[in-house]
Amino acid sequence: MYLKSLLLTLFSSVFFTAMSQTENNSIPAVDIQNLNGTTFNTSDLKNDGNPIIINFWATWCSPCKRELNNITEMYDMWVEETGVKLVAVSIDDTRNIAKVAPYVNGKGWEYDVYLDPNGDFKRALGVNNVPHTFLVDGNGQIVWQHNSYSEGDEYELFELVQKLADGETIE
Amino acid sequence: MTHTLLRKGNSFKLFILTVFIIFSGSVKAQSFDQVMSKGKIRGNFQLDMQYYQEDTIIGAEEVPERILSNGFLNLVYTNGGFSAGFRYESYMNALLGFPEGYQGNGIPYRYASFDQKQFSITVGNFYEQFGNGLAFRTYEERGLGYDNAMDGIRIKYRPLKGVEITGLTGKQRLFFDYGEGIVRGLDADVYMNDLIPRLKESKTRILLGASAVSKYQADQDSRFVLPENVALFGGRANITRGRFNLNTEYAYKVNDPSADNNFIYRPGEALFIQTSYSQKGLGIVLAAKRNDNMSFRSDRGESLQNLLINFIPALTKQHTYNLLATLYPYATQLNGEMAFQADLIYKFKKGTLLGGKRGMDIQLNYSTANNLDTTRLNDEDGKRLGYEADYFDVGEVYFKDFNVMLTKKFSSKVKGRFTYANLVYDQDVIEGKPGAPKIYANIGIADVTYKFDIRNSIRTEAQFLITEQDQGDWATLLIEYSYSPHWFVAFLDQYNYGNPDPSKRVHYYNGSFGYNDKGNRITLSYGRQRAGIFCVGGVCRVVPASSGVFLSITSSF
Known part of the structure; x- marks a missing residue:
């Protein structure tokens, strides 16, 4: 009984403290891989105080590729205007992982691309399906997310990036 | 069953105790609140629910429960280097086509x-x-x-x-x-x-x-x-x-x-x-x-x-278009296989002959999976080594896929992607249907998007699959209208117009609409689901034909 009530207290305090914290929503620290297979820890995702877009995708996911190919046409302008950086995290496994770099280069993407074949980063961020996009503000806090992609979604995303770049907050 | 549940119950308590012990160790130095304020709970939820109707035309049998559902919730707590979490899963009862072992509710993770x-x-x-x-x-x-x-x-x-x-x-x-x-x-x-x-x-x-x-x-x-x-x-x-x-x-x-x-x-x-x-x-x-x-x-x-x-991954292209992906997909043969794949992607630059004004991408892919060339040893009563295989000899074809994909933007409003594929598929081996003939199929797909403005767009897919074997020819038409960033509505019809049995020349129509906002998404659809093979990440599942209303809710937080 003692143990039970102790656990209950512990868990409820963990839960409510965590829930009441709006300011701490930083990127969870998980090991993923660079395109050459070496380890990279996601706590090192930084962009000099500028916003970061984290996008989960896969080579077998059509809407993911549509989204990233559409953004690529405007990416230079986005970077110039807001200093934003797009981090594309591929969840491809061994079957397709070798196709990631050739696809990225073949399409001329200028994004920072990482591999998450074990799904550790995907799980840490509670991603169900790809594409799934997160927006990180200049303080490294995740302030927005979006699941799925429809043609034109990139405009909403960029509006939000602009807000962050202007120092506004996102509701 | 009770025994298993009991055991699980105990292990869960033990687990919570472990969490507590590890946790209290790291709390010592700082005040409880200080440590807690660095913590964060994240998670996700999904519910898939279907109301099943009997549909004798497509062979969808009556489902006694009428409604079946799968759901889960993941919760993950992280605080610096510490992390703990669980997943609650619910199968009341599992959707048709899911492994039968999934029954009931619990915390298996x-x-x-x-x-x-x-x-x-x-x-x-x-x-x-x-x-x-x-x-x-x-x-x-x-x-x-x-x-x-x-x-x-x-x-x-x-x-x-x-x-x-x-x-x-x-x-x-x-x-x-x-x-x-x-x-x-x-x-x-x-x-x-x-x-x-x-x-x-x-x-x-x-x-x-x-x-x-x-x-x-x-x-x-x-x-x-x-x-x-x-x-x-x-x-x-x-x-x-x-x-x-x-x-x-x-x-x-x-x-x-x-x-x-x-x-x-x-x-x-x-x-x-x-x-x-x-x-x-x-x-x-x-x-x-x-x-x-x-x-x-x-x-x-x-x-x-x-x-x-x-x-052991399958070395074949993972297709996404409906007819290509779910009629004849390949899965690795664990007992023995030799496979090769070549994949090329090339961008014709703007202003070149093939690139035109806006450039064009081409993707070529060829893959083949074959049996090993084996000789039976007939040593069942001796060493039971089973067979011998020459390392470099390639046996008969299980699967072959040659496909080309062209992606082109015609104007600021119109873009298209065109696919041709040629497949060879050994149903006998891949689906375990003894005596079934090898399937030779040609597939053509046109995927065209028209953008009215920033928010409104329509995407259409026309697909054809031509084969003399199995269920004969198929056609698929998809029309998807999206109003970015929240809404979409889609209509899909798959028509088995070339089935050798005229009574099976059936339309599989399906209408769906969805809403999504931030990490949440809800989709509702009504229609027929063709029996097929659904694959994600190289794992495939055979799904029987069904008809009815399907609801899916996902949420990440």
Whole structure:
């Protein structure tokens, strides 16, 4: 009984403290891989105080590729205007992982691309399906997310990036 | 069943206790509130629910429950290097086509882990992969009901910069229970450029790895003397120099008589080689694979996708268009296969003859999977080695796929993607339908998007599949209207117009609409679902025909 009530207290305090914290929503620290297979820890995702877009995708996911190919046409302008950086995290496994770099280069993407074949980063961020996009503000806090992609979604995303770049907050 | 539940209940309490002990250790130095304020809870939720209607025309049988549903909730708490979480799953009862073992509700996944610079420890459930997975891979595909998570202990140790050693032990998940066998594994990853100072600045990046995995399962067989411990060893290299990459892995398994190989004592082996070259506007991948008697499960009596310890990828393109992806998809033949794949992507620049005003992309892909060339030994009463196989000889074709894809933007409003594919598919082997003829199919797909303005767009897909075998010719039409960023509505019709049996020339229509906002998404659809094979990440599931209303809710937070 003692143990039970102790656990209950512990868990409820963990839960409510965590829930009441709006300011701490930083990127969870998980090991993923660079395109050459070496380890990279996601706590090192930084962009000099500028916003970061984290996008989960896969080579077998059509809407993911549509989204990233559409953004690529405007990416230079986005970077110039807001200093934003797009981090594309591929969840491809061994079957397709070798196709990631050739696809990225073949399409001329200028994004920072990482591999998450074990799904550790995907799980840490509670991603169900790809594409799934997160927006990180200049303080490294995740302030927005979006699941799925429809043609034109990139405009909403960029509006939000602009807000962050202007120092506004996102509701 | 009660026994299992009891056991689970106890293990859960134990787990909570462990979490508490680890946690209280790290709390000591600072005040409770200070530590807590760094914590964060994240998670996700999904519910898939279907109301089933009987539909004799497509062979959809009556479902006694009328409504079936699958759902889960993941909660993960992280605080610095500490993390703990669980997943609640519910199958009331599982959707048609899901493995029958999923029944009821429970918490089959829970873990706690602690991560420091030099080592990290995980207790409870975990997913892990050694190298490419030929020796060990546990993973989940929730949409298909695939989950072979370990339950046990995992330790990662980084003694030097560039060296990581992983050790693990545990049992694998089998629905709401465990597999019988105990799995132990050891793996080392060495980044040569970090380890050897002389290589630090080298343009050649070298990653070497080695693994050893063993399983224990008691021998209770009356017919044979079975090995209770079965070991598998693997070695690998991943070398990158500039635009060039080579990734190769070899694994060898000692004798492992099982239901998969009809209890022969032949050792198993697998070799996997992938190379790629890419520069701006060009990408090439060449891959080859040979696996021989390489199914490795923590219960030698299991089949299907149950309790697999290792992962042998299919070396074929993973298609996404409906007819290509769900009528004749390939899955690795664990007992023996030789496969090759070549993939090319090229961008015709703007202003060139083929590129035109806005450029054009071409993707070419060719893959083939063949049987090994084997000779039976007829030694069932002797050594039971089963067969002999020449290493380099290629046997008969299981699967072949040649496909071309062109992507072109015609104007700021119109863009299209056009696909042609030619398939050869051995139904007998891949689907286990003895005597079924090989299927030869040609497929053509036009995928065109028209953008009215920033928010409004329509996407249409017209697909044709032409074949003389199986169910004959198919056509698919899809129209999808989206109002960014929240709404979409789609209509799909698949028409089996060339079925040799005129009474089976059926339309499979389906209408759906969806709303999504931030991390939440809700989709509602009504219509018919053709019997087919649904694959995600290389794992496939056969889904029977059904008809009715389907609701799906997903949320990430």
